[in-house]
Amino acid sequence: MCVIRVENLKKSFLLDKTVIHAVNDVSFSVKEGEVFGLIGLSGAGKSTLVRCLNLLERPDSGEIWFDGLNLVEQDDSVLREKRCRMGIIFQHFNLFMRKTVWENVAYPLRIAGKRTKELAPRVDELLDYIGLSAHAKSYPAELSGGQQQRVGIARALAMSPRLLLSDEATSALDPVNTELVLSMLKKVVEDLGIAVVLITHQMEVAKALCDRIAVMEHGRIIEENTVEELFLRPRHPVTRHMIRGFDEDMPLAHLTELTSAPVYRLGFRSHSVTRPLISDISRRFNVDANILAGNINALVGGDVGYLVVSFEGEEDAVRGALNSLYEDGVEILKLDPANGFNNGDGINVKEVVR
Ligand SMILES: Nc1ncnc2c1ncn2[C@@H]1O[C@H](COP(=O)(O)OP(=O)(O)OP(=O)(O)O)[C@@H](O)[C@H]1O
Ligand SMILES: [Mg+2]
Missing domain, CATH: 3.40.50.300 (P-loop containing nucleotide triphosphate hydrolases)
Structure with missing residues (x-):
């Protein structure tokens, strides 16, 4: 009520x-x-x-x-x-x-x-x-x-x-x-x-x-x-700043130095946090995932986690891997370097898969 x-x-x-x-x-x-x-x-x-x-x-x-x-x-x-x-x-x-x-x-x-x-x-x-x-x-x-x-x-x-x-x-x-x-x-x-x-x-x-x-x-x-969705899909820069998604683990500027490939933020819901989804797509699509940052948050409704990754592999294979993750309920955000990674106000991300 x-x-x-x-x-x-x-x-x-x-x-x-x-x-x-x-x-x-x-x-x-x-x-x-x-x-x-x-x-x-x-x-x-x-x-x-x-x-x-x-x-x-x-x-x-x-x-x-x-x-x-x-x-x-x-x-x-x-x-x-x-x-x-x-x-x-x-x-x-x-x-x-x-x-x-x-x-x-x-x-x-x-x-x-x-x-x-x-x-x-x-x-x-x-x-x-x-x-x-x-x-x-x-x-x-x-x-x-x-x-x-x-x-x-x-x-x-x-x-x-x-x-x-x-x-x-x-x-x-x-x-x-x-x-x-x-x-x-x-x-x-x-x-x-x-x-x-x-x-x-x-x-x-x-x-x-x-x-x-x-x-x-x-x-x-x-x-x-x-809380779960907010941690998984922080939409507004202020929210991202408040939950300090990945910048608490790694200065964002470093991400561009680490890889020239697109960088994705994968958000895992409670039921998928503990499943080996990354090794699964690596095997099935023959892509390598470079894990750049990540953590797990214990929330009232269950745990949510995220990984910041880039993929190495054929373009189609990477797309297939992302689609497979999406179908498994993983929230996928793509970091958008065009808008600058670190605008001091959180991170610019663009949703790629919806
Ligand atoms: N009695 C008041 N007279 C004039 N301005 C006020 C008054 N009370 C609040 N404000 C203004 O309203 C805005 C919101 O203030 P408020 O105290 O609600 O923010 P807050 O989110 O609680 O901030 P904080 O996290 O610092 O406690 C501020 O710009 C503040 O200066
Ligand atoms: Mg106050």
């Missing part, structure tokens, strides 16, 4: 007489139990979009459907109530430093008018859930970053939200704590089946958690897909 649906959302700011279209005609929806990732470079409009979702920022136009209502049309009292059904976690945790861990988690329940006696079992349960019962009386400053963010998660879950909004929740953490918080979030999604909108610039985070990803640039969603 669809938890939130956004239609044609717009929000702009006036800065020094210039209009900044921070969110420019954005539409998407997220279902129960689904983690929807929003990635994009700094200034793309991700935080503005998330602030609009719970109406902390009032959009200029568009619709936000949540709990059967278009939030944009609701008055403040309805909004306050609906906001309770959206938990939010932040990059810098935003905990009350002068309150104990227990009081931080209790805070949203107190705001909702619950008495201590009523809310105590819920707070105890949440602290137990995040594994911090022993720290109930500690203050945030006495906890590690990862522990503080887990308190942030518990606080966000206090009102049993249907939607969790996460804005760079792991960006301020070291790798170990990132891992801890990620597994916590994963558990939340599995246990509670809520919907999550997750902003991150860390591809590792998106890979580990997201079912679908939208890439934002200049306020727009420029590409949206399942």
Whole structure:
């Protein structure tokens, strides 16, 4: 079931007489139990979009459907109530430093008018859930970053939200704590089946958690897909830059030095990652594949991998080999040297086989 649906959302700011279209005609929806990732470079409009979702920022136009209502049309009292059904976690945790861990988690329940006696079992349960019962009386400053963010998660879950909004929740953490918080979030999604909108610039985070990803640039969603498809067929230069397809392994300029033959990026879906497709076509078509780069990404929906290769062999044989790979479900992109390999903005590729 669809938890939130956004239609044609717009929000702009006036800065020094210039209009900044921070969110420019954005539409998407997220279902129960689904983690929807929003990635994009700094200034793309991700935080503005998330602030609009719970109406902390009032959009200029568009619709936000949540709990059967278009939030944009609701008055403040309805909004306050609906906001309770959206938990939010932040990059810098935003905990009350002068309150104990227990009081931080209790805070949203107190705001909702619950008495201590009523809310105590819920707070105890949440602290137990995040594994911090022993720290109930500690203050945030006495906890590690990862522990503080887990308190942030518990606080966000206090009102049993249907939607969790996460804005760079792991960006301020070291790798170990990132891992801890990620597994916590994963558990939340599995246990509670809520919907999550997750902003991150860390591809590792998106890979580990997201079912679908939208890439934002200049306020727009420029590409949206399942994580698997996004890794296999990154269409937009910004996406390619974000997932750093092959340039993380090898400077692209080197590819042209390595071979004068056409260079292809082969994307393998989960079911074909482990099959010996390359040695198979080499044998069948009598072509040699030079593997120039490659890796495998473990994603929520299964593994996807890619290889950057060039082929040696008769032209017809190479074409036959590519067709055979295509029929086996391999995504094939041809690097296009005419447009320059390295334009500083990712890689220019042209799809050859469709
Ligand atoms: N209150 C504001 N007033 C004026 N401009 C704003 C305001 N909030 C955001 N902007 C502008 O809107 C654009 C989008 O900003 P936003 O913070 O949403 O980007 P972001 O994708 O979250 O970036 P980051 O990855 O750095 O967090 C930026 O150009 C920013 O300067
Ligand atoms: Mg931001």
